[in-house]
Amino acid sequence: MAVTQSSMEQSHDDSLAPLAETKPLKMLSGTLVSTDLDRARHFYEEAFGFECVRHGDDHLLIRDRYAKAAMDNGSDDFIVLDVRQVSEIVTPHRMCNHWGFDVDSSDEVDRIYEAFKERQEELGLIKIMPITKAHGAHGAHGFYSIDADQNWWEVQYVVHGYDNAGIFSRGDSMDRAITPGGTLTSKAKRVKPKSAPDCILGDGDLTHGTMKAIEIERERGLLRDVLGLNTVQYIPQAILFAGNSDATGVANFAVVSLGIPVPNSVPMHSDVRWVLNVADVADLRAIRDRALASGAQYGEITVGEIQESSSEASCLIGDAEGNWFELTTNGDKEYQSIFNGSSV
């Protein structure tokens, strides 16, 4: 049962500083929903080469080639996606909630775009947006497509040359043009997949997801000071956040918080959330206590009760923008075992 923070006695004071001494180990997964997992699986496999495993009655766990390579090599530099079957899509996504892949050239983007158009009906895509050339704030050559579950998928070539780790090493910036400079990194540093790509995407990797955060500075405080995530200002209307990773300091996968007003947008259902792996119940309690103690500092947040079973403790936290976060003691081993077939 969720507890609305605004109804609770506020106990925030300076004794909380320094904040965020306890951090999540990593961002483990993102969740999304589908009304037909078989149909969704066909799209995920054919378009993006996702490895898909059914678990439980109504879940599909998926990972890209780079996530598999990382997991098989004991690296924590990965994210997986957990898709749950639902009877209806309660909160159709918009551009501010999309999943993004990076590929290595504009030509690759153009090739993938043409293949999507050619196979649009078979893939169940309800819309393929025109390619946006690299200019302005985004600095990427890419396009969005919308699947039958109204999830948005982006394929892009980042012209400015920064990947997520590069953006974090660049530090806070309000540079809309994202002029190349500073430390550039690339997926060349990642563990290479053993298998050749067998999908439309080719050798791309899942690099980011996004969410809406209009009050972007306030949101950054919650992400950094309460949840303990690494954050960096990307451009005036966007910040990036990522879990901690032994491999890179920040996980290769990052979430982009977009301060872009979208008409008629509604709060996300908690079925759609960012899942953060914490070391143990004590760390989970520490982060949850920080959320409870933060008062209205970060807007009206929602702090759920701790759910405990014999194998897992978890807790939901909702922000003032309608986004959801799950803290869980489940880690990469639990997900690896599902992909290895040692757990159903």
Ligand SMILES: [Fe+2]
């Ligand atoms: Fe994107």
